[in-house]
Amino acid sequence: MSHHRRHRRIGVITGSALLLLTATACSGLGRTTVGTLSFRAHDSPAELVYSNTLVRGCHRIALPRGAAHVHNNTLVDIVLYRTENCRHTDKADGIYVATSLSNVTAPHSLPWRSFTVVGS
Known part of the structure; x- marks a missing residue:
């Protein structure tokens, strides 16, 4: 194989790899809340913490x-819901x-x- 063909083949492979990496990275990009959301039940000291949640x-x-x-x-505002699907009910709107x-029920x-993130 000639020196020129080898460089061309390496260039094509490298270009294909870069294109694949770029497509994969871009598809995984998503804005996040940047920080933590901490949740706790009334009768429990245990906390559930979400970090950098997608917006x-x-x-x-x-x-x-x-x-x-x-x-x-x-770094963002949120709205809390009493339903599991982020919908309002007759008895309660989002908070x-x-x-x-912080907020306490x-x-x-x-x-x-x-919950949902405001502006998402």
Whole structure:
């Protein structure tokens, strides 16, 4: 094989690899909340923490009985919902929690089950 053909083949392989890496990296890119969201039930000291959550979509709060306490230590605002699918109900609208703030439900109110990021 000639020296020129070898360099061309290496160039094609390298270019293909770079194209594949770029496509893979771009498809995985997504804006995140940058920071942590901490959730806790009324009767539990254990915390569930989400770090750098994607800003798109509905996120289920994975606590068996839902969350009663939240601390938004991210760079974005969130909306909490009493349903698992980020929908309003007849009994409750979403609860807005701004960046670096906390919120606590009343002891006998329904827990939060999901959240969305504002502006997503």
